[in-house]
Amino acid sequence: MSFINYAAREINVKIVFYGPGLCGKTTNLQYIFEKSAPQQK
Secondary structure: OEEEEOOOOOOEEOOOOOOOOOOOOHHHHHHHHHHOOOOOO
């Protein structure tokens, strides 16, 4: 599901990571966090 706030120029989304253990879910989230700009955290 996503929500677009035109006034604030923001897009809010929910992403669900689903799968068995040791398939990279946590690694993907860590990568996204590391690559996002500090002001976006």
